[in-house]
Amino acid sequence: MSSLIELNDISYGYRSGQKVLDRVSLTLDAGERLFITGPNGAGKSTLLRILVGLIKPHHGRISAFGQPRVQEADFHDLRCRVGFIVQDPDDQLFCPTVVEDIAFGPLNLGASRDEALAIVDEVLDQLHLRHLRERITHELSGGEKRLVSVAAVLAMRPDVLLLDEPTNALDEENLERLEEILRDLPQAMILISHDPHFRRKLATRTLELRGGKLSDRSAPKCSAADRGRDAVNANANASASAAQ
Numbered sequence: 495m496s497s498l499i500e501l502n503d504i505s506y507g508y509r510s511g512q513k514v515l516d517r518v519s520l521t522l523d524a525g526e527r528l529f530i531t532g533p534n535g536a537g538k539s540t541l542l543r544i545l546v547g548l549i550k551p552h553h554g555r556i557s558a559f560g561q562p563r564v565q566e567a568d569f570h571d572l573r574c575r576v577g578f579i580v581q582d583p584d585d586q587l588f589c590p591t592v593v594e595d596i597a598f599g600p601l602n603l604g605a606s607r608d609e610a611l612a613i614v615d616e617v618l619d620q621l622h623l624r625h626l627r628e629r630i631t632h633e634l635s636g637g638e639k640r641l642v643s644v645a646a647v648l649a650m651r652p653d654v655l656l657l658d659e660p661t662n663a664l665d666e667e668n669l670e671r672l673e674e675i676l677r678d679l680p681q682a683m684i685l686i687s688h689d690p691h692f693r694r695k696l697a698t699r700t701l702e703l704r705g706g707k708l709s710d711r712s713a714p715k716c717s718a719a720d721r722g723r724d725a726v727n728a729n730a731n732a733s734a735s736a737a738q
């Protein structure tokens with residue numbers, strides 16, 4: 495079975511600076527919760543923006559749901575199926591009220607007003623957020639905005655989720671609730687997070703982006719035999735250096 499998402503040999507650099515991504519490849523399979531870690535400015539958000547077609551890579555190929563994604567029309571279709579929760583909820587929420595913000599996606603995908611409102615209530619119940627339904631979006635706290643942006647993306651019933659720093663601004667209770675919600679969702683997802691505790695609870699696989707390269711952090715540790723061999727080699731090198 496082919497992967498849901500495949501990025502092959504992706505390279506990119508902003509005009510202002512050096513290469514951010516250097517021949518990066520990744521796959522996302524059904525049921526995975528794939529975490530991407532790495533230092534600030536490593537290019538993690540850039541990678542997600544490339545995946546959904548907001549930035550065109552200088553090199554490499556993107557395929558999703560079995561189709562190559564090249565033209566803008568390909569990415570428009572992809573964005574209907576991939577829910578992207580961006581780092582700053584203020585970039586995600588733009589309607590006057592919470593109910594309008596969450597209904598926007600389903601309406602845009604062709605739902606009737608009644609259908610969209612039914613989805614809003616279902617998602618608000620799922621996230622225990624009914625009390626925020628009629629609130630004015632820009633008056634919400636940072637954590638409330640974060641949860642409403644998750645609700646707005648879930649309302650679009652995406653096949654895959656991308657979450658960029660979803661735990662930012664969440665208190666302990668809401669963090670635990672978000673963990674439970676994500677664990678119960680059937681969708682495959684890619685999560686960017688600096689929070690090791692959150693990652694340990696949810697990750698099925700972890701990649702690290704550093705110096706433009708992605709490496710697998712969940713690769714099996716080397717075996718006892720390998721460690722023994724490494725120790726022998728290290729001793730041999732140390733003896734050789736001492737003899738010189």
Ligand SMILES: Nc1ncnc2c1ncn2[C@@H]1O[C@H](COP(=O)(O)OP(=O)(O)OP(=O)(O)O)[C@@H](O)[C@H]1O
Pocket residue numbers: 508509510514532533534535536537538539540541
């Ligand atoms: N629009 C832009 N124009 C120029 N440079 C940019 C732009 N957006 C990001 N960058 C730069 O590209 C690099 C990668 O940024 P990116 O936001 O992808 O990193 P990140 O790994 O998500 O960082 P963080 O963990 O801090 O969120 C950074 O050096 C950043 O300053």
